[in-house]
Amino acid sequence: MKQYVIVGHENPDLDSVISGYLLEQLLKRKGYSVQFIIPDKEIDTDTKTLCQKYGIDVTLHQKDWVIDADYILVDHHERKVPGNIVAIIDHHPTSKIIDCPYLINKHICSTAMLIYELFSDFFLEEEKKLVVLANLVDTVAFHLPDKYREVDIQLTKELCQQLNLDYQLLEQDGMMVTSLKDLSKTYCNGLKRYQFGNYIVMSSYIQVEKVTKEQKDSLISFCTKRLIEEKLDLYVFLIMTFLDNKTMVYYITKDDIKVEPYSYFVSRGSVIMPKVETYFLQKK
Numbered sequence: 001m002k003q004y005v006i007v008g009h010e011n012p013d014l015d016s017v018i019s020g021y022l023l024e025q026l027l028k029r030k031g032y033s034v035q036f037i038i039p040d041k042e043i044d045t046d047t048k049t050l051c052q053k054y055g056i057d058v059t060l061h062q063k064d065w066v067i068d069a070d071y072i073l074v075d076h077h078e079r080k081v082p083g084n085i086v087a088i089i090d091h092h093p094t095s096k097i098i099d100c101p102y103l104i105n106k107h108i109c110s111t112a113m114l115i116y117e118l119f120s121d122f123f124l125e126e127e128k129k130l131v132v133l134a135n136l137v138d139t140v141a142f143h144l145p146d147k148y149r150e151v152d153i154q155l156t157k158e159l160c161q162q163l164n165l166d167y168q169l170l171e172q173d174g175m176m177v178t179s180l181k182d183l184s185k186t187y188c189n190g191l192k193r194y195q196f197g198n199y200i201v202m203s204s205y206i207q208v209e210k211v212t213k214e215q216k217d218s219l220i221s222f223c224t225k226r227l228i229e230e231k232l233d234l235y236v237f238l239i240m241t242f243l244d245n246k247t248m249v250y251y252i253t254k255d256d257i258k259v260e261p262y263s264y265f266v267s268r269g270s271v272i273m274p275k276v277e278t279y280f281l282q283k284k
């Protein structure tokens with residue numbers, strides 16, 4: 001029997017974990033031999049804790065790559081795997097041409113929601129609750145207007161009602177405020193690596209009540225250090241502040257830092273990185 005392996009993106013966030021988990025449950029119920037793996041040695045503490053709170057032990061999925069398996073990517077389309085990629089289920093827009101037998105890349109609030117919409121009859125109540133949580137976390141409780149469809153708010157609230165869940169409690173968890181305790185770790189929140197042609201880019205972000213100038217300077221210096229250590233072409237750092245509902249995007253290269261302010265929470269995956277991708281793919 002064919003062995004399928006589901007894998008999310010590097011440094012998985014909550015949606016990556018939940019969509020992988022849900023797809024694993026679904027395919028098992030349909031009789032497939034499948035496992036959801038997290039090959040990353042380290043998983044972000046906030047993500048780990050929140051998953052635990054909602055009944056998913058991420059450590060159970062921390063397994064090594066399976067050589068020559070058929071891979072299904074969820075919540076991204078980039079990872080190199082030691083086998084064939086047979087399916088991709090994602091919601092991160094890209095201008096890359098992707099050659100894959102089964103590809104869905106849709107504008108929707110979370111990959112968990114995308115899987116749920118495709119197969120809503122197959123999920124248990126506690127799994128539907130995970131969908132609600134993924135929707136909230138991936139959109140910072142619907143503070144990221146570029147990242148969801150208008151209808152997603154309604155659908156998420158309806159799902160909550162249907163399951164008798166307290167929307168406000170889940171909303172609090174969905175905000176996932178980044179801890180500023182140890183800035184040398186804080187700056188890595190949501191760290192992702194991208195390859196655009198020959199260019200290597202890394203990016204991370206924080207979502208906090210507010211930051212002081214000292215904290216901001218320190219975070220940017222950690223990003224710059226990483227840029228140099230990893231010989232990156234660009235480091236993109238986003239600071240989202242709940243108090244004034246703003247985003248500052250820092251484009252850090254070894255020569256300078258460009259700042260782009262937004263008067264709302266801008267989505268890294270849906271807005272910023274596609275722009276960066278276009279820039280590098282056009283550059284010779």
Ligand SMILES: [Mn+2]
Pocket residue numbers: 015016075091110111138
């Ligand atoms: Mn996602």
